[in-house]
């Protein structure tokens with residue numbers, strides 16, 4: 308550990324996991340929460356479910372053409388924070404979100420802002436692949452129809468093909484586009500859901516443990532795909548797998564009990580964590 312890092316740990320890392328669990332005070336995120344040229348800027352975001360304070364003053368940039376991984380023990384608020392980024396928490400009764408989140412400078416929680424187009428701009432892929440009970444073609448075409456993105460059948464066909472190609476699924480399904488999406492394997496279904504997300508031209512793609520229901524081969528395919536998608540999109544991924552975070556992300560954010568404890572370059576966070584809580588987690592001491 309270098310001199311600066313050890314000093315910071317002494318300053319702010321004195322608080323232990325046990326102290327925090329008892330309600331001890333957390334003294335602020337370690338590491339650079341900003342990125343040059345961010346796509347989304349989150350500042351002092353707080354989330355409550357009723358009385359439960361699930362996200363506490365979290366500030367973080369989502370970088371352009373970058374994958375940021377969110378890691379931390381179960382229940383630390385990773386999914387809650389991810390859902391803030393496209394206002395998916397709006398749909399949960401009793402959930403309150405405060406703070407500022409902008410997408411390309413526009414406040415996404417502005418009263419006048421319609422969350423429906425926002426959720427196309429900031430698309431989401433879930434843990435369990437959830438294709439609609441429709442054909443492969445319709446799964447991808449659906450959003451484009453709703454948002455009126457194409458003017459003709461030929462245009463829609465082209466969009467479906469492009470989206471399936473970008474999701475690395477075209478060659479496997481091009482001869483059976485009219486068959487149900489639910490008939491595909493788990494890994495194919497997840498790529499279909501990614502194609503569906505891509506079809507409505509997102510800027511940011513949120514992924515909440517997208518591989519946890521998949522076998523290792525399907526996981527490897529999705530991880531490669533994430534790396535390709537980064538060229539065109541900005542990606543925020545929640546994962547419980549530290550190996551996955553290390554493989555797919557450029558930045559890593561470590562959450563603990565609703566606090567963003569540390570954020571930094573992925574290699575730094577995994578090889579030279581600056582906060583004791585991060586170190587304890589990545590060395591397997593808890594979590």
Ligand SMILES: Nc1ncnc2c1ncn2[C@@H]1O[C@H](COP(=O)(O)OP(=O)(O)O)[C@@H](O)[C@H]1O
Nearest residue numbers: 356359361380381382383384385386387388399
């Ligand atoms: N819909 C909900 N209603 C009430 N509490 C919730 C809800 N969703 C999550 N929580 C609580 O918020 C905290 C963070 O949960 P979550 O964001 O799902 O964590 P993670 O994704 O890191 O496992 C947990 O204590 C969880 O029990």
Ligand SMILES: [Mg+2]
Nearest residue numbers: 385386387545
């Ligand atoms: Mg979760």
